[in-house]
Amino acid sequence: MNEYRILIVDDEEDLCEILKFNLENEDYLVDTANSAEEALKMDLTVYDLLLLDVMMGEISGFKMANMLKKDKKTAGIPIIFITAKDTENDTVTGFNLGADDYISKPFSLREVIARVKAVLRRTSVEKQDKAPEKLVYQTLVLDIPQKKVSIDDQEVSLTKKEFEILFLLLENKGRVFSREDILNRIWSDEVYVLDRTIDVNITRLRKKIGEYGKCIVTRLGYGYCFESR
Structure with missing residues (x-):
């Protein structure tokens, strides 16, 4: 598609x-x-x-x-x-x-x-x-080549999947991604992954990025998106 x-x-x-x-x-x-x-x-x-x-x-x-x-x-x-x-x-x-x-x-x-x-x-x-090397939202910074995330210049430890989810949502700010969309993009090489796996990773990600966790919004029946606050 x-x-x-x-x-x-x-x-x-x-x-x-x-x-x-x-x-x-x-x-x-x-x-x-x-x-x-x-x-x-x-x-x-x-x-x-x-x-x-x-x-x-x-x-x-x-x-x-x-x-x-x-x-x-x-x-x-x-x-x-x-x-x-x-x-x-x-x-x-x-x-x-x-x-x-x-x-x-x-x-x-x-x-x-x-x-x-x-x-x-x-x-x-x-x-x-012209692909950017960094994605920035306020004090949240994704260093794309180094695969690092920082908030207020303090590095945040994310797993590979958490980084990829955050990158996907922040790069497409305002766009809603269904669980199926996220599965296809981030778990494309894995044979069987439960929808619950995505929910768990989103929950962990929200906690790790502190105040910015509120920007990852659940659209009931549709999926997730990153919204400006």
Whole structure:
């Protein structure tokens, strides 16, 4: 299954649902918003790609993109504009704002899917090339090459599985992982592991990281995620 998460922002609800349905058929995780105002209330940092309409309400797609590119937390999120504004000036404006692609309406769904795949393929390679050596949340630091965790510059002793769980949740802050997701990623080489094993490791991890243990939240019926406090 694809691990990429996409947000579609368009004031045409029917179009949002059509795009969502077809992208989910490609195994992407897809959310929708029917205005820039609605989208800006969401945690956009969890998305790997935005499909952004240009002509919307008070905040246009161009204006929203400009806002995102000025914010360090969202500046790196790839954007594909999907719009009926297809003049040369509009296209140039889109690319000058940092868009990764520009698709004019009407379009074929096959074209949209192909361009989404191309942008995600390219940007995922760029992310790997720029992979950070540390993950930091307040005073909690994961040193990735050395596989060490510290809080307030004091090293915390974690097992390999505990480190990998913390790395997974912190790297994807705000995203919920089911027990099955965690099993497949962290215990992939082991034949038989009980769900209870994950719960035990999460409980130990929470205790070891002290106040930050509260950031590892249980979503009943869904799984676990790391949330900012």
